[in-house]
Amino acid sequence: MPKYQATLLIELKEGILDPQGRAVEGVLKDLGHLVESVRVGKVLEVVFQAENLLQAEEKAKTMGKLLANPVMEVFTLEALKELP
Amino acid sequence: MKWAIIRFPGSNCDEDARFALEKAGLKAEYVWHTETSLKGFDGAFLPGGFSYGDYLRAGALAAKSPVMEEVRRFAHEGRPVIGVCNGFQVLTEAGILPGALLANLNLHFTCKEVGVRVERTDLPFTRLYQKGQVLRLPIAHAEGRYYADAGTLARLEGEGLVVFRYAPLKGEADYNPNGSLHDIAGITNEKGNVLGMMPHPERAVDEVLGGTDGLPLFLGLLEEVTG
Numbered sequence: 001m002p003k004y005q006a007t008l009l010i011e012l013k014e015g016i017l018d019p020q021g022r023a024v025e026g027v028l029k030d031l032g033h034l035v036e037s038v039r040v041g042k043v044l045e046v047v048f049q050a051e052n053l054l055q056a057e058e059k060a061k062t063m064g065k066l067l068a069n070p071v072m073e074v075f076t077l078e079a080l081k082e083l084p
Numbered sequence: 085m086k087w088a089i090i091r092f093p094g095s096n097c098d099e100d101a102r103f104a105l106e107k108a109g110l111k112a113e114y115v116w117h118t119e120t121s122l123k124g125f126d127g128a129f130l131p132g133g134f135s136y137g138d139y140l141r142a143g144a145l146a147a148k149s150p151v152m153e154e155v156r157r158f159a160h161e162g163r164p165v166i167g168v169c170n171g172f173q174v175l176t177e178a179g180i181l182p183g184a185l186l187a188n189l190n191l192h193f194t195c196k197e198v199g200v201r202v203e204r205t206d207l208p209f210t211r212l213y214q215k216g217q218v219l220r221l222p223i224a225h226a227e228g229r230y231y232a233d234a235g236t237l238a239r240l241e242g243e244g245l246v247v248f249r250y251a252p253l254k255g256e257a258d259y260n261p262n263g264s265l266h267d268i269a270g271i272t273n274e275k276g277n278v279l280g281m282m283p284h285p286e287r288a289v290d291e292v293l294g295g296t297d298g299l300p301l302f303l304g305l306l307e308e309v310t311g
Protein backbone atom coordinates (compact mmCIF):
# COMPACT_ATOMS: atom_id res chain seq x y z
CA MET A 1 0.00 0.00 0.00
CA PRO A 2 1.34 3.49 -0.78
CA LYS A 3 2.79 5.59 2.02
CA TYR A 4 1.73 9.16 2.71
CA GLN A 5 2.99 11.94 4.91
CA ALA A 6 0.50 14.34 6.40
CA THR A 7 1.49 17.59 8.09
CA LEU A 8 -1.11 18.54 10.68
CA LEU A 9 -1.06 21.94 12.30
CA ILE A 10 -2.74 22.26 15.70
CA GLU A 11 -3.34 25.77 17.02
CA LEU A 12 -5.23 27.33 19.90
CA LYS A 13 -8.57 28.73 18.80
CA GLU A 14 -8.66 32.41 18.08
CA GLY A 15 -9.50 34.36 21.21
CA ILE A 16 -7.96 31.89 23.65
CA LEU A 17 -5.11 33.56 25.50
CA ASP A 18 -1.81 31.93 24.56
CA PRO A 19 0.75 32.76 27.28
CA GLN A 20 3.52 30.92 25.40
CA GLY A 21 2.91 33.10 22.38
CA ARG A 22 2.87 36.20 24.59
CA ALA A 23 6.24 35.26 26.11
CA VAL A 24 7.83 34.71 22.70
CA GLU A 25 6.26 37.92 21.43
CA GLY A 26 7.80 39.83 24.35
CA VAL A 27 11.30 38.52 23.63
CA LEU A 28 11.10 39.30 19.92
CA LYS A 29 9.90 42.83 20.70
CA ASP A 30 12.71 43.27 23.25
CA LEU A 31 15.16 42.32 20.51
CA GLY A 32 13.85 45.17 18.40
CA HIS A 33 11.65 43.27 15.95
CA LEU A 34 8.45 45.00 14.94
CA VAL A 35 6.30 42.02 15.90
CA GLU A 36 2.53 42.38 16.07
CA SER A 37 1.72 39.07 17.74
CA VAL A 38 2.88 35.46 18.12
CA ARG A 39 0.81 32.30 18.55
CA VAL A 40 2.45 28.98 19.41
CA GLY A 41 1.05 25.77 17.95
CA LYS A 42 2.14 22.22 17.20
CA VAL A 43 3.12 20.50 13.98
CA LEU A 44 2.56 16.76 13.68
CA GLU A 45 4.07 14.86 10.77
CA VAL A 46 2.31 11.55 10.39
CA VAL A 47 3.51 8.85 7.99
CA PHE A 48 0.87 6.23 7.27
CA GLN A 49 -0.51 3.87 4.66
CA ALA A 50 -3.58 4.42 2.53
CA GLU A 51 -5.05 3.08 -0.71
CA ASN A 52 -4.87 6.39 -2.56
CA LEU A 53 -4.58 10.14 -2.11
CA LEU A 54 -8.31 10.59 -1.53
CA GLN A 55 -8.39 8.00 1.24
CA ALA A 56 -5.16 9.42 2.67
CA GLU A 57 -6.75 12.85 2.99
CA GLU A 58 -9.77 11.37 4.73
CA LYS A 59 -7.55 9.43 7.15
CA ALA A 60 -5.37 12.47 7.85
CA LYS A 61 -8.44 14.54 8.73
CA THR A 62 -9.78 11.79 10.98
CA MET A 63 -6.46 11.70 12.84
CA GLY A 64 -6.44 15.49 13.10
CA LYS A 65 -9.89 15.41 14.70
CA LEU A 66 -8.67 12.77 17.13
CA LEU A 67 -5.49 14.63 18.09
CA ALA A 68 -6.81 18.18 18.43
CA ASN A 69 -9.04 19.09 21.36
CA PRO A 70 -12.10 20.81 19.84
CA VAL A 71 -12.73 22.68 23.10
CA MET A 72 -9.65 24.81 22.67
CA GLU A 73 -7.92 23.95 19.41
CA VAL A 74 -8.34 23.89 15.66
CA PHE A 75 -6.39 21.70 13.27
CA THR A 76 -5.43 22.22 9.65
CA LEU A 77 -4.13 19.68 7.18
CA GLU A 78 -1.21 21.76 5.96
CA ALA A 79 0.28 19.32 3.48
CA LEU A 80 -0.20 15.79 2.22
CA LYS A 81 2.21 13.98 -0.05
CA GLU A 82 2.85 10.47 -1.27
CA LEU A 83 6.22 9.13 -0.19
CA PRO A 84 8.48 7.23 -2.59
CA MET B 85 -16.92 -0.18 48.48
CA LYS B 86 -13.96 -1.00 46.26
CA TRP B 87 -12.18 1.73 44.29
CA ALA B 88 -10.17 1.25 41.12
CA ILE B 89 -7.14 3.53 40.96
CA ILE B 90 -6.39 3.81 37.25
CA ARG B 91 -2.68 3.75 36.48
CA PHE B 92 -1.39 5.27 33.26
CA PRO B 93 2.25 5.26 32.16
CA GLY B 94 3.44 8.28 34.15
CA SER B 95 0.84 8.34 36.96
CA ASN B 96 2.60 9.35 40.16
CA CYS B 97 -0.11 10.10 42.70
CA ASP B 98 -1.51 6.57 42.57
CA GLU B 99 -0.01 5.59 45.92
CA ASP B 100 -1.17 8.83 47.54
CA ALA B 101 -4.68 8.06 46.29
CA ARG B 102 -4.54 4.57 47.77
CA PHE B 103 -3.23 5.93 51.07
CA ALA B 104 -6.09 8.45 51.25
CA LEU B 105 -8.83 5.98 50.26
CA GLU B 106 -7.61 3.34 52.70
CA LYS B 107 -7.16 5.87 55.48
CA ALA B 108 -10.84 6.67 55.04
CA GLY B 109 -11.67 2.97 55.31
CA LEU B 110 -12.25 2.25 51.63
CA LYS B 111 -10.75 -0.62 49.66
CA ALA B 112 -8.61 0.25 46.66
CA GLU B 113 -6.77 -1.60 43.92
CA TYR B 114 -4.59 -0.45 41.05
CA VAL B 115 -5.90 -1.01 37.53
CA TRP B 116 -3.58 -0.74 34.51
CA HIS B 117 -4.82 1.51 31.69
CA THR B 118 -4.96 -1.34 29.16
CA GLU B 119 -7.66 -3.18 31.16
CA THR B 120 -11.04 -3.35 29.50
CA SER B 121 -13.18 -4.18 32.52
CA LEU B 122 -13.82 -2.56 35.89
CA LYS B 123 -16.03 -5.41 37.03
CA GLY B 124 -16.12 -5.74 40.79
CA PHE B 125 -15.32 -2.08 41.40
CA ASP B 126 -17.71 0.58 42.68
CA GLY B 127 -15.74 3.75 42.00
CA ALA B 128 -12.87 4.92 39.82
CA PHE B 129 -10.06 7.28 40.86
CA LEU B 130 -7.86 8.87 38.18
CA PRO B 131 -4.74 10.04 40.00
CA GLY B 132 -2.35 12.88 39.29
CA GLY B 133 0.89 12.53 37.41
CA PHE B 134 2.18 12.97 33.90
CA SER B 135 0.43 10.34 31.82
CA TYR B 136 2.41 9.76 28.63
CA GLY B 137 4.74 12.55 29.74
CA ASP B 138 1.94 15.05 29.02
CA TYR B 139 2.91 14.79 25.35
CA LEU B 140 0.49 16.29 22.83
CA ARG B 141 -1.51 17.83 25.72
CA ALA B 142 -1.81 16.92 29.39
CA GLY B 143 -4.13 13.91 29.63
CA ALA B 144 -4.82 13.72 25.88
CA LEU B 145 -3.23 10.35 25.17
CA ALA B 146 -4.41 8.74 28.41
CA ALA B 147 -7.97 9.76 27.50
CA LYS B 148 -7.78 7.35 24.56
CA SER B 149 -6.74 4.37 26.73
CA PRO B 150 -8.90 1.21 26.63
CA VAL B 151 -9.90 1.55 30.30
CA MET B 152 -11.49 4.95 29.66
CA GLU B 153 -14.51 3.29 28.01
CA GLU B 154 -15.19 1.64 31.36
CA VAL B 155 -14.68 4.93 33.20
CA ARG B 156 -17.19 6.47 30.79
CA ARG B 157 -19.63 3.66 31.60
CA PHE B 158 -19.15 4.30 35.34
CA ALA B 159 -19.87 7.98 34.79
CA HIS B 160 -23.08 7.20 32.88
CA GLU B 161 -24.23 4.64 35.44
CA GLY B 162 -23.92 7.21 38.20
CA ARG B 163 -21.01 5.53 39.98
CA PRO B 164 -18.51 7.83 41.66
CA VAL B 165 -15.53 8.89 39.53
CA ILE B 166 -12.81 11.26 40.74
CA GLY B 167 -10.06 12.78 38.62
CA VAL B 168 -7.42 14.83 40.42
CA CYS B 169 -4.92 17.03 38.57
CA ASN B 170 -3.77 14.89 35.63
CA GLY B 171 -6.89 12.81 36.28
CA PHE B 172 -9.03 15.94 35.80
CA GLN B 173 -7.18 16.66 32.56
CA VAL B 174 -7.89 13.09 31.40
CA LEU B 175 -11.62 13.45 32.22
CA THR B 176 -11.93 16.68 30.19
CA GLU B 177 -9.86 15.27 27.31
CA ALA B 178 -12.16 12.23 27.28
CA GLY B 179 -15.19 14.54 27.17
CA ILE B 180 -16.56 13.08 30.42
CA LEU B 181 -16.36 16.54 31.98
CA PRO B 182 -16.71 19.76 29.94
CA GLY B 183 -13.97 22.30 29.27
CA ALA B 184 -10.21 21.99 29.11
CA LEU B 185 -7.11 22.69 31.18
CA LEU B 186 -4.66 25.09 29.54
CA ALA B 187 -1.11 26.12 30.44
CA ASN B 188 -0.95 28.22 33.62
CA LEU B 189 -0.96 31.93 32.81
CA ASN B 190 2.45 32.38 34.46
CA LEU B 191 3.81 29.43 32.40
CA HIS B 192 5.31 28.01 35.61
CA PHE B 193 4.88 24.61 37.13
CA THR B 194 3.24 25.82 40.32
CA CYS B 195 3.60 23.79 43.51
CA LYS B 196 2.16 25.36 46.65
CA GLU B 197 -0.78 25.44 49.03
CA VAL B 198 -3.85 27.33 47.91
CA GLY B 199 -7.24 28.23 49.33
CA VAL B 200 -10.14 26.23 47.88
CA ARG B 201 -13.72 27.25 48.65
CA VAL B 202 -16.41 24.57 48.81
CA GLU B 203 -19.39 25.66 46.71
CA ARG B 204 -21.62 22.59 47.09
CA THR B 205 -22.13 20.22 49.97
CA ASP B 206 -24.84 17.98 48.53
CA LEU B 207 -22.37 15.67 46.78
CA PRO B 208 -20.83 12.48 48.15
CA PHE B 209 -17.42 14.14 47.81
CA THR B 210 -18.33 17.26 49.77
CA ARG B 211 -21.07 16.30 52.21
CA LEU B 212 -18.74 16.54 55.21
CA TYR B 213 -17.70 20.11 54.43
CA GLN B 214 -19.51 23.36 55.19
CA LYS B 215 -20.73 25.48 52.27
CA GLY B 216 -18.29 28.35 51.81
CA GLN B 217 -15.59 26.64 53.85
CA VAL B 218 -12.09 27.47 52.56
CA LEU B 219 -9.82 24.42 52.51
CA ARG B 220 -6.03 24.51 52.47
CA LEU B 221 -4.95 22.09 49.71
CA PRO B 222 -1.75 21.62 47.71
CA ILE B 223 -1.57 22.14 43.97
CA ALA B 224 1.24 20.95 41.67
CA HIS B 225 0.64 21.51 37.98
CA ALA B 226 1.72 23.37 34.86
CA GLU B 227 -1.58 23.08 32.99
CA GLY B 228 -4.41 23.91 35.35
CA ARG B 229 -6.07 26.96 33.82
CA TYR B 230 -9.68 25.90 33.49
CA TYR B 231 -11.18 27.02 30.22
CA ALA B 232 -14.59 26.59 28.67
CA ASP B 233 -16.45 28.68 26.12
CA ALA B 234 -18.89 31.30 27.35
CA GLY B 235 -21.95 29.08 26.83
CA THR B 236 -20.45 26.17 28.77
CA LEU B 237 -19.34 28.48 31.59
CA ALA B 238 -22.84 29.93 31.84
CA ARG B 239 -24.28 26.42 32.00
CA LEU B 240 -21.78 25.35 34.70
CA GLU B 241 -22.66 28.39 36.80
CA GLY B 242 -26.39 28.18 36.09
CA GLU B 243 -26.62 24.51 37.03
CA GLY B 244 -24.30 24.88 40.02
CA LEU B 245 -21.69 22.48 38.65
CA VAL B 246 -18.71 24.37 40.08
CA VAL B 247 -17.77 22.43 43.22
CA PHE B 248 -14.49 24.10 44.19
CA ARG B 249 -13.20 27.61 43.52
CA TYR B 250 -9.82 29.14 44.34
CA ALA B 251 -10.18 31.61 47.23
CA PRO B 252 -7.82 33.77 49.29
CA LEU B 253 -6.18 31.93 52.17
CA LYS B 254 -4.68 34.96 53.83
CA GLY B 255 -6.59 37.76 52.16
CA GLU B 256 -4.22 37.88 49.17
CA ALA B 257 -5.53 39.42 45.96
CA ASP B 258 -3.71 37.10 43.54
CA TYR B 259 -5.13 33.88 44.96
CA ASN B 260 -5.96 32.30 41.57
CA PRO B 261 -2.78 30.28 40.91
CA ASN B 262 -3.22 29.51 37.21
CA GLY B 263 -5.67 31.97 35.67
CA SER B 264 -8.67 29.60 35.69
CA LEU B 265 -11.83 31.23 34.42
CA HIS B 266 -14.26 32.07 37.23
CA ASP B 267 -11.52 30.85 39.66
CA ILE B 268 -12.69 27.29 38.93
CA ALA B 269 -10.69 24.62 40.78
CA GLY B 270 -13.13 21.71 40.47
CA ILE B 271 -16.36 20.80 38.70
CA THR B 272 -18.88 17.99 38.61
CA ASN B 273 -21.21 16.59 35.93
CA GLU B 274 -25.00 17.03 35.88
CA LYS B 275 -25.60 13.88 37.94
CA GLY B 276 -23.02 14.95 40.51
CA ASN B 277 -21.20 11.62 40.46
CA VAL B 278 -18.07 12.70 38.55
CA LEU B 279 -15.65 15.11 40.20
CA GLY B 280 -12.65 16.71 38.49
CA MET B 281 -10.32 19.01 40.42
CA MET B 282 -6.81 20.41 40.12
CA PRO B 283 -5.90 20.62 43.87
CA HIS B 284 -4.78 17.40 45.56
CA PRO B 285 -7.08 16.32 48.44
CA GLU B 286 -5.23 12.99 48.67
CA ARG B 287 -2.06 14.86 49.64
CA ALA B 288 -3.80 16.46 52.62
CA VAL B 289 -5.16 13.57 54.66
CA ASP B 290 -2.65 13.45 57.53
CA GLU B 291 -0.83 16.01 59.67
CA VAL B 292 2.42 14.37 58.56
CA LEU B 293 1.59 15.53 55.02
CA GLY B 294 1.03 19.09 56.22
CA GLY B 295 -2.74 19.14 56.60
CA THR B 296 -5.95 17.14 56.80
CA ASP B 297 -8.40 19.31 54.84
CA GLY B 298 -8.65 16.65 52.12
CA LEU B 299 -9.67 13.81 54.41
CA PRO B 300 -13.40 14.64 54.71
CA LEU B 301 -13.71 14.22 50.93
CA PHE B 302 -12.72 10.56 51.26
CA LEU B 303 -14.70 10.02 54.46
CA GLY B 304 -17.74 11.36 52.63
CA LEU B 305 -17.39 8.56 50.08
CA LEU B 306 -17.50 6.01 52.86
CA GLU B 307 -20.84 7.39 54.05
CA GLU B 308 -22.09 6.90 50.49
CA VAL B 309 -22.14 3.16 51.12
CA THR B 310 -22.62 2.74 54.83
CA GLY B 311 -24.91 5.73 55.40
